[in-house]
Amino acid sequence: MAFVLPWAMNGRPAPVTASGPDDAPPAADGSATWANTLLAHRSSNEHSSSGNRVDDLWAHKNSHLWLYTNNLNNDGGLAGNGNHYFTRDHRIAVVRPHCTEGTCSAYTTDWSAVSQITAPGDVNGDGHPDLVTVENDHLWLFLGSTVTGQLSEAHEIGTASWNGYTITSPGDTNSDGHPNLWARNKNSGVIYDFPFGTDGLGIGTAMTNSAFTSADRPLLASPGDADGDGIADLYTITDDRELWANMGTAPDASGYRLGVHHIASAGVLWKTVTNIA
Ligand SMILES: [Ca+2]
Ligand SMILES: [Ca+2]
Numbered sequence: 243m244a245f246v247l248p249w250a251m252n253g254r255p256a257p258v259t260a261s262g263p264d265d266a267p268p269a270a271d272g273s274a275t276w277a278n279t280l281l282a283h284r285s286s287n288e289h290s291s292s293g294n295r296v297d298d299l300w301a302h303k304n305s306h307l308w309l310y311t312n313n314l315n316n317d318g319g320l321a322g323n324g325n326h327y328f329t330r331d332h333r334i335a336v337v338r339p340h341c342t343e344g345t346c347s348a349y350t351t352d353w354s355a356v357s358q359i360t361a362p363g364d365v366n367g368d369g370h371p372d373l374v375t376v377e378n379d380h381l382w383l384f385l386g387s388t389v390t391g392q393l394s395e396a397h398e399i400g401t402a403s404w405n406g407y408t409i410t411s412p413g414d415t416n417s418d419g420h421p422n423l424w425a426r427n428k429n430s431g432v433i434y435d436f437p438f439g440t441d442g443l444g445i446g447t448a449m450t451n452s453a454f455t456s457a458d459r460p461l462l463a464s465p466g467d468a469d470g471d472g473i474a475d476l477y478t479i480t481d482d483r484e485l486w487a488n489m490g491t492a493p494d495a496s497g498y499r500l501g502v503h504h505i506a507s508a509g510v511l512w513k514t515v516t517n518i519a
């Protein structure tokens with residue numbers, strides 16, 4: 243199952259089923275399950291990839307990338323689609339675009355090298371939401387397009403050591419009109435806030451202490467601003483399989499900061515979750 247978590251104002255989610263296993267991207271043996279699928283979702287300030295006002299879902303599995311358009315905007319709506327947000331009738335196989343910037347000689351022609359995906363929003367300011375991947379230790383930016391689920395070109399934006407980080411998309415944390423990227427150093431446990439320019443990353447600033455190692459917080463994602471105070475927040479799943487929240491606090495002179503954690507949920511659901519986005 244895949245779940246969608248409507249964030250309450252107290253930062254505590256109430257999961258509802260977003261998609262059943264039959265709708266998941268197929269694995270190599272043809273079976274379908276959302277387990278161990280890479281997920282990402284974030285619209286631009288104007289629209290989603292399909293041109294609507296709610297997020298679509300990018301899903302990567304078995305060397306394929308899919309875009310599931312949100313059934314809130316598809317024929318029949320939620321009720322006509324089994325009350326699920328994302329169904330296989332409304333998914334599109336995303337064609338790998340051409341590389342136009344960076345080390346294109348190392349660019350694979352398919353999606354097989356992807357180890358992480360995140361949807362930052364609209365990096366280059368054309369109104370179309372974009373996608374970022376980690377591939378072979380490098381970071382790639384894929385620009386969105388006018389065609390639902392299709393990406394126009396690929397730019398290499400980071401050339402080393404990205405396998406050591408977990409990336410997630412908080413939105414525009416420094417209010418410069420471009421989204422930011424949060425990157426967690428898996429070993430040191432420090433999270434960095436990177437500003438995007440129109441095409442590429444600026445210098446990252448450490449925004450936490452060392453509490454966020456991949457051993458202690460195996461899964462990590464920002465939903466953007468969950469509690470409506472205008473400041474992006476972070477959710478993690480701990481090694482004890484609880485969902486913890488660190489709400490963003492007003493940036494100080496050194497940059498962005500997260501508050502102390504609280505336990506958002508210690509329910510049994512989190513013991514079986516393989517990814518959050
Ligand atoms: Ca864009
Ligand atoms: Ca920004």
Ligand SMILES: [Ca+2]
Binds near residue numbers: 468473474475489
């Ligand atoms: Ca917040």
